[in-house]
Amino acid sequence: MVEDSEDDALLVKLELRRAGYEPHLRRVETADALRAALGNSWDVIISDYSLPRFDGMQALRVVRELAGGDVPFVLVSGTIGEEKAVEALKLGAGDFVTKQNLTRLVPAIEREIRDAQVRRERRETLEALEAAVLARDRFLSIASHELKTPLTSLQLHVQSLQRGLAVDDLEPERIKEKLGKIWRATERLSELVERLLDVTRIGKGPVELDLEEFDLVDLARDIVTRLREPLGSSAAPIAIISDAPARGLWDRMRLDALLSNLLSNALKYGEGKPIEIRIDGAGSTVHLSVTDHGIGIAPADHSRIFGRFERAVPDTNYSGFGVGLWVARLVAEAHGGRLDVQSSPGSGATFVLDLPRQELVG
Amino acid sequence: MRYVATSPGAEAAPSVSATPAATEAVRPGRDSNRAVLVVDDDPDIREALQDILESEMYEVETAMNGQDALDRARHLRPRVILLDLMMPVMDGAEFRRRQLADPELSSIPVIVVSAISALDQEARRLAITEHLQKPLEIDELLAVVARHCQ
Numbered sequence: 001m002v003e004d005s006e007d008d009a010l011l012v013k014l015e016l017r018r019a020g021y022e023p024h025l026r027r028v029e030t031a032d033a034l035r036a037a038l039g040n041s042w043d044v045i046i047s048d049y050s051l052p053r054f055d056g057m058q059a060l061r062v063v064r065e066l067a068g069g070d071v072p073f074v075l076v077s078g079t080i081g082e083e084k085a086v087e088a089l090k091l092g093a094g095d096f097v098t099k100q101n102l103t104r105l106v107p108a109i110e111r112e113i114r115d116a117q118v119r120r121e122r123r124e125t126l127e128a129l130e131a132a133v134l135a136r137d138r139f140l141s142i143a144s145h146e147l148k149t150p151l152t153s154l155q156l157h158v159q160s161l162q163r164g165l166a167v168d169d170l171e172p173e174r175i176k177e178k179l180g181k182i183w184r185a186t187e188r189l190s191e192l193v194e195r196l197l198d199v200t201r202i203g204k205g206p207v208e209l210d211l212e213e214f215d216l217v218d219l220a221r222d223i224v225t226r227l228r229e230p231l232g233s234s235a236a237p238i239a240i241i242s243d244a245p246a247r248g249l250w251d252r253m254r255l256d257a258l259l260s261n262l263l264s265n266a267l268k269y270g271e272g273k274p275i276e277i278r279i280d281g282a283g284s285t286v287h288l289s290v291t292d293h294g295i296g297i298a299p300a301d302h303s304r305i306f307g308r309f310e311r312a313v314p315d316t317n318y319s320g321f322g323v324g325l326w327v328a329r330l331v332a333e334a335h336g337g338r339l340d341v342q343s344s345p346g347s348g349a350t351f352v353l354d355l356p357r358q359e360l361v362g
Numbered sequence: 363m364r365y366v367a368t369s370p371g372a373e374a375a376p377s378v379s380a381t382p383a384a385t386e387a388v389r390p391g392r393d394s395n396r397a398v399l400v401v402d403d404d405p406d407i408r409e410a411l412q413d414i415l416e417s418e419m420y421e422v423e424t425a426m427n428g429q430d431a432l433d434r435a436r437h438l439r440p441r442v443i444l445l446d447l448m449m450p451v452m453d454g455a456e457f458r459r460r461q462l463a464d465p466e467l468s469s470i471p472v473i474v475v476s477a478i479s480a481l482d483q484e485a486r487r488l489a490i491t492e493h494l495q496k497p498l499e500i501d502e503l504l505a506v507v508a509r510h511c512q
Contacts, residue, residue: 152410
């Protein structure tokens with residue numbers, strides 16, 4: 001409360017008490033004192049119009065400058081001219097109450113607090129929407145970059161085939177080899193498109209599961225073979241550590257995608273060092289972990305990386321949509337399980353998947 | 363046409379006339395006039411570019427990131443470097459900074475080859491006058507490389 005008269009402050013306090021409030025009220029008389037008080041957060045600022053060393057209009061400017069537009073500001077004063085009152089309202093005061101008519105004060109404050117709340121919520125919604133649009137735009141630009149990579153190699157191979165055929169200097173073996181590369185590029189393209197569609201589908205509603213019984217260790221073995229093959233001997237070694245089969249009723253295709261994602265991340269961020277997959281199928285919940293010894297992830301990023309369109313590293317350094325872990329988490333949760341990460345920068349990362357055998361959600 | 367060149371004579375037709383018979387003869391020795399360094403993190407693209415350039419009798423080396431490229435450039439002394447931008451370990455921009463700071467490498471011309479949007483601005487920012495937008499037109503690619511390897 002910006003007020004030079006203790007009596008007037010007391011009157012306001014009594015008025016608030018009469019309406020059932022127990023106000024925590026601080027009275028200030030100068031601009032400096034007001035600035036200091038604004039270090040705390042207040043539900044409403046009540047200000048007199050004219051004070052010996054200060055006035056309500058200056059107080060309003062200080063409040064708007066330091067506390068933003070959300071904090072309600074109500075002028076409580078002796079009679080001031082209509083012009084001054086209008087000016088105050090124009091400058092952003094919420095209401096003007098005369099000291100002769102304090103019964104209007106509480107309803108005015110209540111309305112101002114409500115309005116401020118609405119303003120705040122509207123602003124937050126708007127900010128969230130803007131952030132979502134920004135994330136989507138960034139995703140689209142990353143997605144188009146990602147699609148262009150296999151498209152580039154596809155077109156290069158096709159063009160070089162065309163050139164070779166034009167001058168008729170291609171051996172059948174060479175043609176076969178080029179066609180093989182072309183085929184691989186189209187496979188990469190269709191896989192990317194599939195993943196893009198998955199993002200849209202999964203974003204829309206609950207993840208639908210197509211359950212069948214299979215062994216997670218078998219699946220892991222298949223995936224390792226599939227991922228390592230195109231990388232040749234230069235790829236990091238991947239060890240599967242498991243005592244026994246881990247059978248359960250799960251969605252094979254989705255877990256394949258989940259595990260492939262964890263492993264490609266490990267290959268991508270693992271700096272070529274060995275990768276371990278541990279599978280423990282002894283209990284009612286199967287535990288699977290994928291450990292790499294690469295660049296690691298700062299603790300501050302641990303929860304963020306499971307969000308949509310997120311990644312722990314800058315976009316410019318690593319390829320990928322930034323949606324893999326988001327999809328992986330949703331798939332784990334749809335199985336009634338969970339996906340977590342343990343990591344610190346420079347010491348690699350371990351992703352842990354807990355997967356109940358049968359308890360299903362949804 | 364996506365290819366943009368700001369240097370004069372950019373419209374010159376590709377000067378390469380394929381004479382494949384010479385390829386094997388060139389390989390054992392070093393034809394320093396035809397050495398090209400291809401820098402890209404994607405193995406398929408590296409391979410495709412290498413295939414195409416080698417069939418035009420260039421001597422091609424590839425690097426998978428900026429760090430790798432610096433090492434190879436010092437050995438190979440290429441006539442021109444084809445540089446991708448988004449790469450792990452060391453990206454294209456950082457490679458360019460270090461290349462320019464290295465008196466042995468700074469004069470080697472660099473052509474940016476990337477799928478990012480606003481590639482012309484990014485190239486200008488890196489003080490590179492030539493860029494090729496992915497997906498690539500093979501004729502443009504060969505024309506640009508040929509011009510640097512005359």
